[in-house]
Amino acid sequence: MPDHESTGLPVARQSAARLDRRHAAICHLLLAALWVAASGCTGLYNRTRATLPPEPGAQLTMRMDEARRAESVASQAGTRLRDDVARGLSGETLQADLDRLEMAAFELERRTQAARDVAIASEGNSAMASEIERLHLRSTALLDYVRAARKTDPAAQVARLDLLLHGAPAPPTSVTR
16 A cells, blocks of 8 residues: 655644634634725725714705715816817827716716705705706716717807807807818
């Protein structure tokens, strides 16, 4: 019968107690790692929760302010795009402007949804509900514009942006390509 050492196999003469200690140590390490991971998630949740006001009405006001700021950023991005199109810029500049407007519109939609969630939880007043709906329609209109603008010519973009940003068509301007 061959010797274990001559076949290259490890000698399996460890005691059962030694195997149990290794197994227990590995289990303790895994449990410690899970505890650290779980406490990190809980800490993040608690830190975020600590920044919110405790009253639902105050939370709704805060979320509405965030949504209004996001609307302002989206309007600024739209104005910048409109100015660049009116100046006759094209190519990468307009693509960057469209990307900026799209990102701002997505952020507006995200902030509006957060306000809507708080309003539902706090049974917010109808004035806030109409404002939330207005902001939602605004973000949807901006996103629709971006999708359409990627396929239209610059003159049509200027007219549509004027209508979207200001609610009225702008006086005719000469746009050169």
